[in-house]
Amino acid sequence: MSTRHTAEALVTAARSGDQAAQDALVGAYLPLVYNIVGRALNGSVDVDDVVQDTMLRVLDSLDGLRDPASFRSWLVAIAMNQVRAHWHRQQPARGAMDEADDVADPGADFVDLTIVQLQLSGQRQETARATRWLEPDDRGLLSLWWLECAGELTRPEIAAALALSPQHTAVRVQRMKAQLEAARVVVRALDARPQCQELRAELAGWDGRPSALWRKRVARHARGCARCSGLWSGLMPAEGLLAGLALVGASSALLARTGSAAGTAVPAGSASPLDGTEDLGGLVPPVGHRAARDRTGSRADARRRRRTRRRAVGGAVVAACVAGGGFWYFGTQPDDGTQKSTAVQPADDVLATGSPTPDAARGTS
Template sequence: MRERDVVVAAQRGDRRAREQLVRALLPLIYNVAGRALGGHPDVEDVVQETMLRVVRDLGSLRQPESVRSWALTIAMHQISSHQELASGEAGLDQVPEAGADFEELAILRLRLSGERRQVAEAARWLDEEDRTVLALWWQEAAGELARAESAAALGTTPAYAAVRVQRMRAQLDRGRAIVAALAAQPRCAGLAEAAAGWDGRPGPLWRKRIDRHVRDCPVCLAQARGQVAVERLLAGCALVPVPAGVAAAATKTAGGLSLVRLVRPRVFSVAAAAAAVVVVGGAMAYSQMPAGKPKPTAQIVAAPSSVPVTTAAPSPSVLASSVPAKAKPSPSKTAKKVNKVAAAGCGAGLDSIWASWPMVASPKYTDLGNGTVRDESTCLVWQKAVAPSTHTFTDAKSYCAGLDLDGDGWHLPSRIELTSIIDASRSGPAIDRSAFPGTPAQFFWTSSPWAVTKEPLRAWIINFYEGLASNGAYQSGAYQVRCVRSGDGAGRPKYEISGSEVSDPATGLTWQRGQSATMTAAAADAHCADLGMRLPTLRELSTTVDETRVAPAIDIDAFPSTVKNGWYWTSTEAAPDPTKRWALNYDDGYTNYRKATEGYARCVG
């Protein structure tokens, strides 16, 4: 059975197909996670967490043929969360115990020798970001992955993925030079002096010290002369076998049995506890292990209680039927529909890059029964189904402009319009699944170009895995598309300044004009409470971004003291890791929940 057929069968509830899919994906996920995390003891937890999410969210996968890149995207999120937590709790000199080294496992289990062994040893000298790229590229070179799949997992285009691979390759070659020089007998006298006191464990401080000598030493560089290109060494290289315990646990998860994670000693205190997961009839129930064992903060298993568990994806025929082909209405009929939207009472008639609607706690959606969904709080009418295929930035705008779905008048949503349907309380995907079924947990285009116009041009995209907004997408890249229809508008917010406060009539929000000093998220909560205000939600703070400018990306007449490149806290917890908060950076207006440890508070009333 073809991989696509297996995925479709698994989405329809076929237990054997689900088990077959997990068995097929598990070796790839294990090898990528193991190499990206350098064999940290939590690799098995990260792999199990990834497979749990794959099984749980399989119904949201719209394109069965992209299952591997989709699963790798989930793995990348789990790896990134783990790296962020580990870097926050461990010093530079702390490393996992030697027995957990993934490269050592590769050397032993695959019987690597000569220059292949040297490449595995050189991987230990890479930093986290380059190890993650290597983990994917290694599978590319071995023939397990295509470049497009690696790029999708990295959340970028194949062209930019090639740039990242090139950068990693340069660092890997320097690592190979270090390994070759250290292995030389006798060792260069200058290198022996530079490495004096080194305990034999690769680390960033020793990498800098040793590399500083090797790159300027003709004797050491001679040891690396004539090395075979890495891709030739890795061609056809096998995958490291998955440990029996991990394979058994993943199979039980796929088959609908219970899974209890093992509790093992840790060098870091990252995952010193377990959670019990019970899969029953395609749905998952989550129960916490007995008290006394702290819950791992970077490995969230349970979905928010408000998230309905999807057991099967809509069939292609159902998705197609949600976009009926209708005769194009006359201009007068289309104009009448737009006027009706404008007359509904929401919307201040601003340009589409600004929020023209009052803020509400949560949107209320109405399925209009014709392939469209109306948000009653914003009066925006959305295409219910995602576009059948991905598009470049220009093609995405053309697709929406030409969409004939219950009339015309469609456009690619702006950054703030697309932000309005993010449900940050969920992940995988971060959207109301009842209103927008089948939404992939992937990046979607907005119509908002990046304000910086240097080549290559970029534009804003939003990741519906968790809701992250980024201005880093090359316009030549291909991402998902969902169109929107709205009333006409023009102009900017008419802020009303009164002393230390700024009111936005369009959203109904009153802002603190300045901001606090840098502080933790908890301190920011208390700071705003002392002012009789509160921290804004992610959706609310996003309305203040002026995407036509940068550094800072905000109206500086209304908010003159805004820090050019600083994180501003929100009250919104990150669904992938509820121990962290979303924050927004006014350098451009992008958002993140993994990078901010301290930030400013701009309170709202």
């Protein structure tokens, strides 16, 4: 039996109420959710809360999942809905996802975690730092595309989670990659020593915080400046730089906070994973679907289910503490059907020759 079939069997068992299966399911996919949310929100003080809420909502809605084979797309869809809901809560007056106003927690900055834990250097580190200059909407897409390049998600899963066609998804990815490339040039321009005097004059009013507005200004300067125009040369394709990178392990703060959340059930009548967001093409049950079915069961059964889910989250946190807080996750092993757990390991940087890794030949775009 393949790893895919093993995962589907695990989802089926967890959906039927098997506590051990729920423990294993949360432990296997919590790292994926953490990397999606962490990179999309980039160090927001609410990253831990969004991750916790995502996992609790997944467990609370699991028996409404129509097809175990679509679990990962369904999980990613809920995670992205929680990210969008966070953006909307932070910007009620704007009604759009332009610039996040919440202050990032310096100890939880996801870019720094990525650089330190994965030991990035050279153009890989430059790419990680460049993500700070993207708009929230692009960072959300980047969080999924990064995992596609790393081999953790597939393009069909991303398209399904975003409720977009593969063609529309490809267009959005290309636009995001163009913004990321400009952001990489911005990082280079600001790091240059000595710095371009004309650029220094243009930056006189900058407060030092990365933003889309200043990314556009610096990139525009780099295109027209005789000295800075060379910064656009030698940029390796980002997909080659990200290919094969491991997941970022959770911080001790997230482990502690998730452990506390394990004792708190999702309140009765709480919002559906779809609240405030668009329809996901059948990936998540419609609003009211779970509530209607819960009303047919007894209150004792509902309490029992919530206790089981809390224990599942708590058990996953304990398992996640293995190897100094590093997360373990399912790998791909198509032949022998065993379940492979892979520890987060440092990634070597690009060779000094500038040649992309062999995995880059996949050419995700």
